[in-house]
Amino acid sequence: MILYKAMNTIIGLKQLRESVEEYAQQVKRGKSFIVVRRSKPLFRITPLVPLNSEEGQWEEVIDFTKIKKGGVHVDDLLKRL
Numbered sequence: 001m002i003l004y005k006a007m008n009t010i011i012g013l014k015q016l017r018e019s020v021e022e023y024a025q026q027v028k029r030g031k032s033f034i035v036v037r038r039s040k041p042l043f044r045i046t047p048l049v050p051l052n053s054e055e056g057q058w059e060e061v062i063d064f065t066k067i068k069k070g071g072v073h074v075d076d077l078l079k080r081l
Helices: 014-016 020-028 074-079
Strands: 008-013 031-035 040-045
Touching: 008 014, 014 020, 014 031, 020 031
Parallel strands: 008 031
Antiparallel strands: 031 040
């Protein structure tokens, strides 16, 4: 048996599709959801860890827009490998 944290609310996939903006706003405010289809869990929606926390440090490896305005096409990158 799988147990989920109490802070997760279970919602149906159809509910999510019909009210995605409403759920997005709730996630933005810190709420998490387990999305189910036919009573089986599919995935969890949780807020991102704040970037200023220890867990959420994001490291910029390279900003391709600084190399070329609009970015670099993936085919150009693959040719150089």
